[in-house]
Amino acid sequence: MGAQRHIGVAERRARLAxxxxxxxxxxxxxxxxxxxxxxxxxxxxxxxxxxxxxARLADPAxxxxxxxxALYEDRRLVRMHGMRHTVFVFPGDLTAVVHASTGxxxxxxxxxxxLTHMAAAGAPDAAWLKEVEESTLAALARRGQATATELAEDxxxxxxxxxxxxxxxxxxxxxxxxxxxxxxxxxxxxxxxxPLGSWTSSRFRWAVAPEHAExxxxxxxxxxxxxxxxxxxxxxxxxxxxxxxWRVTEVRRALAAIGAEAVSLDEGTGYVTEGxxxxxxxxxxxxxxxxxxLDPTAMGWQQRDWYLAPELRPRLFDGSGNVGPTVWxxxxxxxxxxxxxxxxxxxxxxEEGVGQxALAAIGxxxxxxxxxxxxxxxxPRFRTPLEKELTAG
Numbered sequence: 001m002g003a004q005r006h007i008g009v010a011e012r013r014a015r016l017a018x019x020x021x022x023x024x025x026x027x028x029x030x031x032x033x034x035x036x037x038x039x040x041x042x043x044x045x046x047x048x049x050x051x052x053x054x055a056r057l058a059d060p061a062x063x064x065x066x067x068x069x070a071l072y073e074d075r076r077l078v079r080m081h082g083m084r085h086t087v088f089v090f091p092g093d094l095t096a097v098v099h100a101s102t103g104x105x106x107x108x109x110x111x112x113x114x115l116t117h118m119a120a121a122g123a124p125d126a127a128w129l130k131e132v133e134e135s136t137l138a139a140l141a142r143r144g145q146a147t148a149t150e151l152a153e154d155x156x157x158x159x160x161x162x163x164x165x166x167x168x169x170x171x172x173x174x175x176x177x178x179x180x181x182x183x184x185x186x187x188x189x190x191x192x193x194x195p196l197g198s199w200t201s202s203r204f205r206w207a208v209a210p211e212h213a214e215x216x217x218x219x220x221x222x223x224x225x226x227x228x229x230x231x232x233x234x235x236x237x238x239x240x241x242x243x244x245x246w247r248v249t250e251v252r253r254a255l256a257a258i259g260a261e262a263v264s265l266d267e268g269t270g271y272v273t274e275g276x277x278x279x280x281x282x283x284x285x286x287x288x289x290x291x292x293x294l295d296p297t298a299m300g301w302q303q304r305d306w307y308l309a310p311e312l313r314p315r316l317f318d319g320s321g322n323v324g325p326t327v328w329x330x331x332x333x334x335x336x337x338x339x340x341x342x343x344x345x346x347x348x349x350x351e352e353g354v355g356q357x358a359l360a361a362i363g364x365x366x367x368x369x370x371x372x373x374x375x376x377x378x379x380p381r382f383r384t385p386l387e388k389e390l391t392a393g
Contacts, residue, residue: 005277006264007234009306013331014282016307019231020297021056022328023283028056031067032076032091039228040088040098042294043079043192045381047200049089051292051369060372064199072194075210079192081106081185084245087192094227096212099188100220102245107187114179121162123176132157133180137189137208145193145205148177181206188212200378221250222257226273232300234263234270242302267303288361289328290337290347290369293380293387298323298333308333312350315386324384329358337366338390339378345370346390 017023021037028034031053035041041049049071054063070077075092082088082098085106090098115126132155139154140146152158158177165171184190193207221244228243229235235243240251259274291298298308299322308316309332316336317323327335327347334354337347345366349359380387 004262004264004269007270007272007277009266010282011280012234012265012306015233015280016297016331017283017287018280020300022289022297023285023287025284027058029058031057031063031070035070035077035089035091037231038296039094039224039231040082040090041296042299043087043089045292045294046195046202046204047378047380048292048294049079050199051378052295054369054372055289055291055295060368063372068194068199078210079204080188080209083243085110085186087185092210094224095188095210096215097220097223097227099212100215100217101224102221103186103188104217106245107183110183110186114183117164117174117179118162121164121166123160123162128157129176129180132176133184136180137184140190140206141208145207147196147203147205148175148181151206152177198376200376202381218253218257221246221254225251225254225260226258229258229260229271229273230276233272233276234265235301236265236267236270236303238267239301239303240271243300266306286330286357286361287328288330288358288365290345290362290365291326291328292378293324293382293384294322295326298326307331309351315350316384318382318384320382322382322384324380324382324387327362329354329362334358336384336386336390338387339373340391340393341377343370343373343375343377345373346393348386348390350386 018026019037021028021034028037034053034056041052043049050063050067053067054060057063071079077089078092078095079087079089080095081103082090083102135155136151136158139151143150148158160176161173163171164174181190188209190206191209193205195201196203225240237251241248244251255271260271261274261277263270263272263277312333316326325337326333327337334351335347335349337345339345347362347366
């Protein structure tokens with residue numbers, strides 16, 4: 001076997017610019033194209049989905065209208081639980097793959113956890129929960145979409161409460177509806193529907209999940225890994241294990257199944273899809289981007305030194321490891337941005353020596369973002385030190 005080809009930082013940034021739809025020439029025409037290129041859009045903060053899409057559209061003016069169409073009318077995008085117990089927005093053709101590759105194992109743990117907590121609290125048993133579940137799903141099918149409160153009108157047992165971790169410092173009271181709907185979401189039986197209020201709202205209706213094929217777990221893991229590496233490769237085994245939430249044995253099995261090629265990175269051995277190790281030319285022109293908190297590019301890899309300097313992280317991440325809004329220049333993070341209460345988009349560069357070309361391009365992106373947001377006000381769900389500073393003025 002020959003020596004592994006080395007892919008340096010410059011080429012990794014070139015791949016990121018084009019495959020993550022960030023350079024001007026690579027911007028997409030629709031939200032579906034964006035999601036297809038990124039594989040998964042973080043959905044924990046509802047605004048992230050729209051901001052991530054808008055940053056990558058050639059014409060962002062219809063970001064909200066087109067994203068809502070894809071999510072709630074055409075259902076070509078689906079908001080559901082995926083990797084690491086996290087809510088994402090996926091292309092519709094990936095829902096079966098995500099469910100089989102990551103959802104089934106998580107779902108088993110979630111249901112077992114709920115039953116254990118209910119038993120410890122003296123709440124009803126699994127048979128009772130199954131009755132409530134079946135009744136809830138039937139009610140949801142009749143309604144089409146509904147909130148937990150609306151479903152409890154049809155199935156009053158959803159209002160039952162039980163005490164979680166009694167006697168512990170973190171004791172709390174849980175409602176059956178909250179825990180059960182989460183379990184059903186992870187199991188792929190329900191998905192998030194339209195929000196209550198605007199697209200920035202975190203209060204969602206629920207809907208019965210679209211039907212999908214039941215796939216073999218190993219085959220689904222191979223397909224998800226192949227799709228992700230095509231968008232984000234090269235990546236290390238550490239990156240892959242972190243992003244998927246799988247065991248290292250599952251990652252290695254999937255890499256072997258797709259015939260992934262090993263390459264050399266500054267961090268060690270990385271992987272690309274078969275035939276993707278050849279050099280990639282950079283974008284036609286320099287580029288800037290303002291990406292939202294939890295953006296899939298900023299959160300795409302666990303080992304981030306090649307695009308995010310370690311000294312910048314304390315101001316750009318919260319205490320739980322969630323990235324805030326970031327400013328990008330030619331494939332690396334150089335600062336952060338925020339929206340003030342009056343709607344102004346403000347930003348700050350955290351690196352020295354950034355030239356006028358970069359400043360002008362970043363200013364243009366800020367105007368572009370402000371233009372399509374209009375009167376909408378955005379507050380990230382996970383706030384970071386720099387975002388708070390900028391918001392406060």
